[in-house]
Amino acid sequence: MKILKSTPLFRGVNTALHLDFSKDKVPTRNGYGDGLVELGTKNKNVVALCADLTESIRVEPFATKFPRRFFEMGVAEQNLVTVASGLAAVGKIPFASSYAAFCPGRCWEQIRTTICYNNQPVKIVGAHAGISVGPDGATHQALEDVALMRSLPNMIVVVPADYEQAKKATLAIADYKGPAYLRLTRSKTAQMTSARTPFRLGEAQVFKQGNDVAIIGAGPILQSCLEAAALLEREGIHARVINCHTIKPLDEKIILRAAKECKRVVTVEEHQITGGLGGAVAEFLGEHFPVPLRRIGVQDRFGESGEPNELMKVFKLDATAIVKACLDVVKIKK
Amino acid sequence: MKRLTSIPALQMMANIIREDIITSLQEAKSGHSAGPLGMADIFTALYFNVLEHNPRNPAWEGRDRMVLSNGHICPVLYATMANAGYFPKKELFTLRKFGSRLQGHPHRESLPGLETTSGPLGSGLAQAAGMASGLRLDGKKNVVFCACSDGEQDEGNHWEAVMFAAKNKLGNLIAITDRNYIQIDGNTEQIMPLDPLDEKYKAFNWDVKVINGNNMKEVLATLQQARARSSTATKPLMIIAKTTPGKGVDYMENDYRWHGAPPGTLKTERAPALDRQAAVALEEIHAHEVEERGNWYHSHFKFKPLHEMKKELKVKNVDKKTVGTGRKKR
Numbered sequence: 238m239k240i241l242k243s244t245p246l247f248r249g250v251n252t253a254l255h256l257d258f259s260k261d262k263v264p265t266r267n268g269y270g271d272g273l274v275e276l277g278t279k280n281k282n283v284v285a286l287c288a289d290l291t292e293s294i295r296v297e298p299f300a301t302k303f304p305r306r307f308f309e310m311g312v313a314e315q316n317l318v319t320v321a322s323g324l325a326a327v328g329k330i331p332f333a334s335s336y337a338a339f340c341p342g343r344c345w346e347q348i349r350t351t352i353c354y355n356n357q358p359v360k361i362v363g364a365h366a367g368i369s370v371g372p373d374g375a376t377h378q379a380l381e382d383v384a385l386m387r388s389l390p391n392m393i394v395v396v397p398a399d400y401e402q403a404k405k406a407t408l409a410i411a412d413y414k415g416p417a418y419l420r421l422t423r424s425k426t427a428q429m430t431s432a433r434t435p436f437r438l439g440e441a442q443v444f445k446q447g448n449d450v451a452i453i454g455a456g457p458i459l460q461s462c463l464e465a466a467a468l469l470e471r472e473g474i475h476a477r478v479i480n481c482h483t484i485k486p487l488d489e490k491i492i493l494r495a496a497k498e499c500k501r502v503v504t505v506e507e508h509q510i511t512g513g514l515g516g517a518v519a520e521f522l523g524e525h526f527p528v529p530l531r532r533i534g535v536q537d538r539f540g541e542s543g544e545p546n547e548l549m550k551v552f553k554l555d556a557t558a559i560v561k562a563c564l565d566v567v568k569i570k571k
Numbered sequence: 572m573k574r575l576t577s578i579p580a581l582q583m584m585a586n587i588i589r590e591d592i593i594t595s596l597q598e599a600k601s602g603h604s605a606g607p608l609g610m611a612d613i614f615t616a617l618y619f620n621v622l623e624h625n626p627r628n629p630a631w632e633g634r635d636r637m638v639l640s641n642g643h644i645c646p647v648l649y650a651t652m653a654n655a656g657y658f659p660k661k662e663l664f665t666l667r668k669f670g671s672r673l674q675g676h677p678h679r680e681s682l683p684g685l686e687t688t689s690g691p692l693g694s695g696l697a698q699a700a701g702m703a704s705g706l707r708l709d710g711k712k713n714v715v716f717c718a719c720s721d722g723e724q725d726e727g728n729h730w731e732a733v734m735f736a737a738k739n740k741l742g743n744l745i746a747i748t749d750r751n752y753i754q755i756d757g758n759t760e761q762i763m764p765l766d767p768l769d770e771k772y773k774a775f776n777w778d779v780k781v782i783n784g785n786n787m788k789e790v791l792a793t794l795q796q797a798r799a800r801s802s803t804a805t806k807p808l809m810i811i812a813k814t815t816p817g818k819g820v821d822y823m824e825n826d827y828r829w830h831g832a833p834p835g836t837l838k839t840e841r842a843p844a845l846d847r848q849a850a851v852a853l854e855e856i857h858a859h860e861v862e863e864r865g866n867w868y869h870s871h872f873k874f875k876p877l878h879e880m881k882k883e884l885k886v887k888n889v890d891k892k893t894v895g896t897g898r899k900k901r
Contacts, residue, residue: 284708305708308739316731319694323701326636326687327709331701347694347728355679355688 248470249446249477255433256444262425265457266364268403269421270295273332275404276411277303283411284324286310288317288335294364294421296334314340318347318361325357330411337363337379337420345385352416353391360410361386364421367456367507368540368548371424378540384512386418387485393438394485396420396455396506396514399428402482405436413438422507424545426457429480441488447475450563451495454505455481455514458554462505465559474567487517489525496526501566503531505559507549510534529569531562575619582787584654585615589819591650591663596833599667602675605816605829606720607647609751612785613794613812614651617716621794626656629684635713635798636686636702640695640729641720641749642676643831648685649673657684693726695719696746700736700807703744714801717746722754725763730775737776742804745797749784751816753827772809784812 250256276283277299286308287296300307308324310317314335321331333340341348341361352359366379386394395410395417397403403421410417429444430436444459445466454462459480466476477499479491496502502522504515515532522528535552549555575581592607617637618624625631639648646666653660658672665671672682676690687698699717706713723729736744750768752759759765772779780797782789790812797808817823820834 284705308704310735311731313731313735315694315728316697316735319697319728319732320701320704320735322687323698323703324705325701326698327702327705329705329708346691350688350691351694351698 249466249475251443251445254435254442254444255431256429257431258427258429260428262427263400264421264423264425265397265400265403266293266295266421266423268397268400268405269334269362269364269407269419270298272404272407273299274302276408277306280330280411281306282328282330284308284329284331286317286321286324286331286333288312288314288340290335290364294334294336294362296332314343315347318344318359319351321359322347322351322355322357325352325359326355330358330360332360332362332407332411334362334364336377337366337382338377341382341385341418342379348386348392348416349389353389356391356415358414359416361416361418362421363418365423366420367422368535368552368554369422369424369426369457369507369545370540371545371548372542374542375539380507380509380535380540381512382418382420383484383506383508383514384516387512387517389416392416392418392485393483394418394420395438395483397482398455398457398459398480399426399430401428401430401432401434402436406438406482409436409438420456422457424457427460429459429463436482439483439486439488441482441491442480443477443491444480445476445478447477448498449474449476450501450503450567451477451479451492451499452503452505452559452563453479453481453492453495453514453518455484456507458505458507461549461554461556461559464556465563468556468560469563472564474563476563481514481518484514484517487521489521492518492521493526496522496528499528501529501563501569503533503559503562503566505533505554507554508534510536529566531566533559533562578787578791581615581619581791582612584619585611585787586819588615588647588650588654591653591660592646593820593834595650595663595666595673596646598664600833602646602667602833603643603831604646604820604823604834605753605827606641606644606749606751607650608820608823609784609814609816609818610644610647610718610749611651611818612787612790613718613747613749613814614647616787616791616794618651618655620791621798622716623713626652626684629657633713636699636706636715638686638695638699638702638715638717639677639689640699640717641692641723642689642695644718644720644749645673645675645677648677652682652684658682692720692723693728695723696729697732697735699746700732700739700741700744703736703741703807704739707741707743712802713743714798715744717744719746719748720754721748721750721752721759721765721768722762724748724765724768725754733772733775733777736807740805741807743801744807745794745801745810746807747784747810747812749814750811751814753816753825753830755827755830757827769809769811772811776806778804778806778808779811780808781811781813784814785818
């Protein structure tokens with residue numbers, strides 16, 4: 238994040254969003270935990286369910302403060318979401334949390350039938366998504382969860398970029414009257430947004446202005462997108478960086494505008510390149526405004542054990558890889 | 572709602588429902604026969620006597636929740652709901668057809684009165700347990716019933732819910748297993764043995780009752796007692812109802828091949844034993860009709876079975892034009 242703090246390199250940052258890069262790194266799961274406690278205080282219909290990962294997913298503060306409204310489900314993800322559906326049927330707003338590899342990974346059909354087709358306002362929270370889970374290895378690194386949830390009717394998909402955004406997203410999906418999926422990550426990651434940064438479901442944010450290439454990212458990987466943009470500035474390339482925190486519904490307006498004005502697009506996500514953000518943007522632009530496009534993500538393979546930073550580098554999800562992809566598309570004539 | 576109280580009247584209603592199941596399946600030309608026919612007595616006892624519900628106001632807060640877990644037996648649920656006054660009986664002709672509120676497997680948002688969407692197996696009990704937990708959290712006295720099949724208890728999700736309900740001492744949860752020993756591929760004990768099923772539930776800290784699910788007297792008494800105990804019970808209750816699949820149609824009874832097939836062109840007849848009491852029973856049902864309903868289709872057709880209605884209506888091709896489905900447009 239050093240490069241971001243050297244502001245001269247960082248021309249074009251959208252001041253209207255009150256971004257603040259000076260704070261310490263915090264995992265997005267902490268934002269969820271804090272948001273959940275705030276929600277619990279505000280709304281007595283909010284209940285939380287967890288499948289034997291209560292501390293890890295930061296549901297513990299809620300469970301301690303509102304023990305009657307917390308349901309420990311044991312290691313049973315199918316039951317986690319179906320009981321949540323039943324609770325929603327009698328007026329509750331259930332937050333059902335586990336690791337994304339298991340929920341929605343293991344209980345997709347139950348989410349499809351009893352939550353989405355039933356149209357119950359259950360909030361599915363998948364933590365430890367992406368390869369930045371690190372040493373636990375591929376079994377625990379969910380790289381397909383966004384694809385699983387994005388294909389379901391009625392479901393919305395939210396991938397917050399940092400702690401503050403995860404907190405705001407938690408509050409926002411509780412207000413939303415239908416099923417929602419919130420994707421969280423394990424590692425401590427950079428804070429970019431501040432308490433003053435606005436957040437609205439379905440409205441992507443331009444973190445940095447620029448007209449040479451649009452970098453569209455989702456999740457904590459936005460940090461690398463910004464770093465890449467700063468590096469590109471040195472080369473005289475002005476990249477636009479878009480935080481597409483809501484992958485469904487996609488903010489088509491802001492993406493179409495970026496494609497029209499920048500003429501080249503690079504998507505960045507810690508997910509398989511099929512079915513996630515890259516897939517969504519490619520589908521949309523392919524139909525409406527085809528431009529040269531590169532999708533940065535996991536290339537149809539499983540993760541493996543390692544330190545998060547090490548893995549991000551090996552899997553070509555770091556700033557260097559983003560810069561390379563941008564230079565690659567920028568070469569293509571407008 | 573006003574209840575049917577005499578055993579003959581409930582038996583008669585169960586057979587009217589059976590006839591309606593067959594007629595609607597014949598019209599649909601697909602669907603499951605055996606399970607719905609076997610469960611007609613239990614659904615009749617529930618909707619015409621045991622449940623607190625209001626067909627005129629399906630979303631009434633004070634209602635008991637009736638969750639159908641094995642959605643494929645929905646013909647019995649639809650036929651029972653139609654006879655109870657949730658929707659016009661002639662809508663049963665639309666079962667499984669395009670534009671119908673009576674989807675091949677139940678969809679909650681399509682038809683008022685359905686508590687959930689089901690079809691994929693093993694998830695109903697968990698939803699019922701969630702409802703029971705939520706209602707108890709709010710200090711409400713509503714009781715949650717859940718009908719499950721035996722075959723669907725091959726699913727892990729079902730047993731996860733069994734553990735959850737016991738852990739949370741959900742006395743307001745009453746589950747009913749349609750123990751008919753058949754599933755698509757054959758006999759349950761050959762496909763994936765479940766017995767001793769009652770012992771399993773006891774070991775999982777449930778109360779268990781085993782009954783003959785086609786004996787109306789036993790069904791009614793058990794369900795009434797179950798509902799009465801729910802206010803003080805500290806364990807969920809499983810009623811294992813031994814039923815005859817295809818009950819009432821001689822060539823279907825106990826033949827697993829009818830699990831997923833619709834009836835052909837068969838004639839249905841009431842069981843002779845019931846006919847002796849028919850006059851008394853019909854009088855009670857008739858009085859119930861007049862007092863409780865008053866919709867044109869009921870006052871016009873009284874207790875008439877659906878296939879007789881079809882003749883009178885001269886229904887040929889039933890579709891959206893002849894039957895207002897009321898399904899909301901999207």
